Amino acid sequence: xxGVSQNPRHKITKRGQNVTFRCDPISEHNRLxxxxxxxxxxxxxxxxxxxxxxxxxxxxxxxxFSAERPxxxxxxxxxxxxxxxxxxxxxxxxxxxxxxxxxxxxxxxTRLTVT
Amino acid sequence: xxxxTQLDSxxxxxxxxxxxxxxxxxxxxxxxxxxxxxYPNQGLQLLLKYLSGSTLVKGxxxxxxxxxxxxxxxxxxxxxxxxSDTAEYFCAVSKNTGTASKLTFGTGTRLQVTL
Numbered sequence: 001x002x003g004v005s006q007n008p009r010h011k012i013t014k015r016g017q018n019v020t021f022r023c024d025p026i027s028e029h030n031r032l033x034x035x036x037x038x039x040x041x042x043x044x045x046x047x048x049x050x051x052x053x054x055x056x057x058x059x060x061x062x063x064x065f066s067a068e069r070p071x072x073x074x075x076x077x078x079x080x081x082x083x084x085x086x087x088x089x090x091x092x093x094x095x096x097x098x099x100x101x102x103x104x105x106x107x108x109x110t111r112l113t114v115t
Numbered sequence: 116x117x118x119x120t121q122l123d124s125x126x127x128x129x130x131x132x133x134x135x136x137x138x139x140x141x142x143x144x145x146x147x148x149x150x151x152x153x154y155p156n157q158g159l160q161l162l163l164k165y166l167s168g169s170t171l172v173k174g175x176x177x178x179x180x181x182x183x184x185x186x187x188x189x190x191x192x193x194x195x196x197x198x199s200d201t202a203e204y205f206c207a208v209s210k211n212t213g214t215a216s217k218l219t220f221g222t223g224t225r226l227q228v229t230l
Contacts, residue, residue: 043218048217102147
């Protein structure tokens with residue numbers, strides 16, 4: 001297992017289009033997190049899952065955003081009717097292996113550009 | 116709610132010189148503290164964490180940090196930097212819940228190491 005993977009790595013879309021990102025966590029990690037990072041800022045929490053249950057959502061996550069984690073494995077983040085303000089790096093992280101319950105392991109991110 | 120302040124957006128330093136990256140936090144509850152590093156086009160990698168116990172924490176790549184509860188600080192230090200340390204460094208906090216929980220990040224400090 002080589003770590004958290006995210007696809008695609010880059011996505012360019014026109015305003016108003018829908019986009020979907022995928023995150024594959026490290027196997028056996030039961031928690032999965034989504035963060036958004038805009039230029040010059042630190043990552044901001046969006047939402048997280050414990051297995052397939054979505055336990056918390058940030059107020060940053062408007063109703064145009066939806067995240068799922070069917071079967072508690074990979075997760076998808078969908079943005080409907082994209083806006084230019086959605087342009088950012090979307091980061092996924094997983095955590096809670098038996099040997100280190102505190103560290104979140106981050107993927108390389110998906111960079112979204114809305115034109 | 117928690118918040119993190121990284122006062123220095125950029126820190127230039129010569130190779131082999133010591134460096135300190137400052138981090139202050141605010142929280143009404145007990146927290147865990149973290150430093151992450153982000154290299155260009157990569158995800159975040161954990162440098163070190165403070166959970167409890169000794170206030171001096173040692174991490175990877177020769178970095179260390181000291182937790183100061185009275186000053187609500189968690190400054191990162193390295194006695195001698197290398198060119199390869201050039202990266203963005205993020206301080207983060209999470210609630211002390213006994214396991215991993217959402218992270219609140221600072222805005223980051225860009226460490227630029229030159230010859």
